[in-house]
Amino acid sequence: MNRTTLRTAGPALAPLLALALAGCVHTDFVRTGSLVVPPRPAGCYVELVLTPQPLYPYVILGRLTTEGSAPGLFGLGETETVALQRLRDEACALGGHFLMSPDTGSQTNWSWGRHGGDFSRSSRGAAVVGVYVTPQGQPLPPPTGPSSSPVVIPQGQVVQPLAPAPGAPPGP
Numbered sequence: 001m002n003r004t005t006l007r008t009a010g011p012a013l014a015p016l017l018a019l020a021l022a023g024c025v026h027t028d029f030v031r032t033g034s035l036v037v038p039p040r041p042a043g044c045y046v047e048l049v050l051t052p053q054p055l056y057p058y059v060i061l062g063r064l065t066t067e068g069s070a071p072g073l074f075g076l077g078e079t080e081t082v083a084l085q086r087l088r089d090e091a092c093a094l095g096g097h098f099l100m101s102p103d104t105g106s107q108t109n110w111s112w113g114r115h116g117g118d119f120s121r122s123s124r125g126a127a128v129v130g131v132y133v134t135p136q137g138q139p140l141p142p143p144t145g146p147s148s149s150p151v152v153i154p155q156g157q158v159v160q161p162l163a164p165a166p167g168a169p170p171g172p
Contacts, residue, residue: 025068027090029129032062037095037131037139045145046088047098054098054130059137061129064090064099069122080104083125091129097142099127 047054066086070078083104091099104125111118132140 024070025066025086027064027066027086029065029090029094030063033060035059035061035131035137035139037061039095040092040142042089042092044092045143046091046096047143047146048102049098049100049130050102054100054132056132057135057137058098058130059133059139060100061094061096061131063126064094064129065124065126066090067122067124069120071118071120078106078121078123080106080123080125083123087125087127091127094129095131095142096129097131097140098129100130102127 064087066083068078087099087102106123109120
């Protein structure tokens with residue numbers, strides 16, 4: 001290649017070079033049910049269900065996973081929080097109402113070579129995506145925000161469940 005060819009190819013290669021330096025992200029969804037719901041807007045509210053199962057009737061859409069990695073200073077942004085946000089964003093695109101049992105993690109990697117040290121960071125996440133449904137299996141409107149009354153359990157005590165928050169799907 002001569003200098004003219006390099007100068008012409010440079011702008012075209014710049015986005016690819018930036019992508020290579022910034023790292024990569026892979027998100028995958030495996031559908032496990034036949035229910036398909038319309039996508040929700042980007043940045044929608046997605047509940048995190050940390051109990052063995054949601055309190056309301058639901059249908060599982062499938063299992064969602066994400067992995068990301070980035071070298072150098074770009075790697076500082078590959079955190080568990082970022083992995084969870086990628087799961088939430090993808091749940092919105094799938095029309096999901098909640099992520100059940102989300103599991104995220106991140107790892108810092110150092111390697112030493114002839115030219116000094118290399119730093120990179122990777123993150124990963126996995127969760128089950130579902131929607132709330134009526135007892136007959138019809139999708140309900142999605143939740144629009146967190147409950148206004150958080151549940152706080154003092155150490156060593158048991159608390160009775162609170163009444164559903166306004167706008168929450170009806171119970172069974």
